[in-house]
Amino acid sequence: MSKPILYHSTNLKAAPVSFKEALLKGIAPDKGLYMPDHIPQLTSEELESFSHKKYWEIAYDVIHKFLKNDIPADDLKALCKDAYNFEVPLENGYDRKFVMRLDQGPTASFKDFAARMMGRLMNYYLTRDKRNLLILTATSGDTGSAIANAYFGLKNVKALVLFPQKEVTNRQRKQMTTLGDNVQTVSLEGKFDDCQALVKQAFADHELDYLNLSSANSINIGRLIPQTVYYFYSYAKLKKTKDEKVIFSVPSGNFGDMMGGVIAMKMGLPVKKFIISTNDNDEYPKFLNSEDYDIIVPSRNCISSAMNVGHPSNMSRLVALYGGVMSEKGTILKKADMKAMKHDIWAVSINDEHTKETIKEAYKTHKIVLEPHGSVGWAGLHEYIKSHGDDKDQLYISLETAHPAKFPEQIIKLLGFDPELPKSLAGLEDKKEQYDKIGLEYSDFKKYLIENYA
């Protein structure tokens, strides 16, 4: 029996905890992010066996490596099968350059991969312990719907999503307000920051402790581990020879996606390079070149809006993985092994003009329909090829993180047609919406929580 994996904080000032505790806490008491104290390894026989397995089976094999002392095999299998009931298309561009479409989940965003598994893991422990949680989250759009959909139908978790009435699109709102069951939504006549402030105040209010409030934070370790799986999956399905090395291009904002990839590599996935493609928020490409880390405040607005992050929370995890320490504010307390990091990672910043040109070019030349986030990834891949030379035999995989139909205005403008909605988003127009409205005062929100959840 191997040693159980414990999770320590990137700030190194909190006691290591079990997976369950890291999952249910989200953030460590010293404000750091949880990281596994060692990374489990996959053998090349195990990697080989993935080529004929289904996505959920690979998810089980990979996640089980982390949780073998925590969740019985059959229980984990059932959770994986339930979480991953959708396709992961691998589309060929040209030569051996592929686009992995992570856009077929219930909210047509790659966030479904992490959120669905995290929700099920939480629900599993809560059911076992006969406890309940109320997930509170504020959203300005897509995060809220991914969370709402991920928790929908789970028995021991309720989710309450606050959104600013005027800042979400009709479609974004309907993705949250048509679910019902254990998912409730509340609209405010304010801004995202007002929603966020109410949620924060509720978390800090000890009079509400008995409601068991929790957050579904994007930096939860329960979201990171599932994000290793699609790297294994795509490699296994596309490789031609045993142990050949792959190059991934990852459009990045908060760096959770790329952390999943780097962890997969540390588990034994044969990766030649990660291309990290950012939009104008280029703090990471600069860091990799200059070794000085300067956060960007406020973050720059680009059309790949889910990547408008000027200081990615997962940066402290990446630095930790290369032996360094970075505070949550972005100060380097101990230098990482930058040589090793540069060996594994190459980074580039792609501006909006380039992003739009790439959407046109990819469609015209290769008949691939990309949306702004995936376009940043595909453009980054081509910048890498420009500087390193092309290799027809090299396997390249670029990640597409959202469905083009979520960006109809851009696609119509650039490609001249309205992309067809994926199954998950079709029919939303006719579903019945249900949501409450409250004022901006904390006292109103508190009253609402007590009336509905006490």
Ligand SMILES: *Cc1c(COP(=O)(O)O)cnc(C)c1O
């Ligand atoms: C969140 C998001 C990203 C960025 O992923 P990170 O893990 O934050 O780097 C990219 N594309 C889309 C569509 C997203 O929603």
